[in-house]
Amino acid sequence: MAREQFGICAEPNLHGTYLLFNALDDKNAFIRQALSRIPAMLDHYADQFSEANLSGVIAIGANYWDELCPEGRPKHLTSFPTMQSDDRIAPATSGDIYVEVRSDRSDVNHIVSTKIMEFLADSVELIEQTRAFRYLDGRDLTGFVDGTENPQGKNRRTVALVNEEDDPEFAAGSYLHIQRYRHNMKLWNMLKEKAQEDIFGRTKVDNVEYASEDKPLTAHTKRTSLKDDDGKSIEILRQSMPYGDMKVQGLFFVSYCHSPEPFTLMLKSMIQGDGEGHFDHMLKYTEAQTGVAFFAPSLNFLKSLADN
Numbered sequence: 001m002a003r004e005q006f007g008i009c010a011e012p013n014l015h016g017t018y019l020l021f022n023a024l025d026d027k028n029a030f031i032r033q034a035l036s037r038i039p040a041m042l043d044h045y046a047d048q049f050s051e052a053n054l055s056g057v058i059a060i061g062a063n064y065w066d067e068l069c070p071e072g073r074p075k076h077l078t079s080f081p082t083m084q085s086d087d088r089i090a091p092a093t094s095g096d097i098y099v100e101v102r103s104d105r106s107d108v109n110h111i112v113s114t115k116i117m118e119f120l121a122d123s124v125e126l127i128e129q130t131r132a133f134r135y136l137d138g139r140d141l142t143g144f145v146d147g148t149e150n151p152q153g154k155n156r157r158t159v160a161l162v163n164e165e166d167d168p169e170f171a172a173g174s175y176l177h178i179q180r181y182r183h184n185m186k187l188w189n190m191l192k193e194k195a196q197e198d199i200f201g202r203t204k205v206d207n208v209e210y211a212s213e214d215k216p217l218t219a220h221t222k223r224t225s226l227k228d229d230d231g232k233s234i235e236i237l238r239q240s241m242p243y244g245d246m247k248v249q250g251l252f253f254v255s256y257c258h259s260p261e262p263f264t265l266m267l268k269s270m271i272q273g274d275g276e277g278h279f280d281h282m283l284k285y286t287e288a289q290t291g292v293a294f295f296a297p298s299l300n301f302l303k304s305l306a307d308n
Ligand code: HEM
Pocket: 140, 142, 144, 145, 146, 147, 148, 149, 150, 179, 181, 200, 202, 220, 221, 224, 225, 236, 251, 253, 255, 263, 264, 266, 267, 286
């Protein structure tokens, strides 16, 4: 049975490094070899620094997949669903390879990221590197706890991983969407606490969900808690982390799912709203600067990349 990459369902960590690469021409054979070796390297450092809870994810861009893996494509893999409504945008940006390194030690993340750069060498161009961190008790920089309603326990795997029956060749893989959001902290901090709470539909300090009838239709949690035709919750597994320095601050948003559809539906509900003018008011205070769709294949699939 195929095994998933351990970073997909891992619990939150203190530090994250997100690396985004473009593949250079004629380097596909080299890249296949390099990617197939990364999981063993991660295992090695996870053993060496066992207290650091190191895990990683390697994912291949939707627009690069066919070039790197012409033998077959995950059934539902599509480009990032770019959207716009008024001044609310979700741009699609470039990215052939994604590497996520997370642990509770930033020095360990640095060591592992350095190794990844060595493995990929001059086969890629590093487009961006984002170093992210846990903020207080798992909060976004807006001050609200992020991740509370994430699936828990066994349900994390059900939500995040491709099911054997759905797509046997790509079982235990995961559809990944990333967006780097930049917050307007100055504007956000001008809001009174109650106005901020109305935007998330949760209280700030003690993180209590509003009663359904008290949640504005424009609240982030209202716009993103969707149900399917059978009344079942539509879910994603978020592994986002805050990033920032004294110039820019925001959230590196990361969504894993057994299908790309839930993320797309949620983003649509945030940006385009409910058709009656209720869009996500969080988007007045933050803006997506990037957006890329990937597939994070199983460990078995990654290993097999070296064979062809
Ligand atoms: C700057 C970007 C974002 C920020 C700061 C943010 C922050 C938050 C916070 C504070 C919560 C409430 C606590 C929780 O359950 O985690 C939340 C919930 C949630 N967010 Fe976001 N989020 C962002 C973007 C997104 C995007 C792009 C999506 C999906 C397309 C999304 C999907 C969700 C979902 C599904 C929930 C749980 C809703 C519920 O069931 O109550 N978020 N987010």
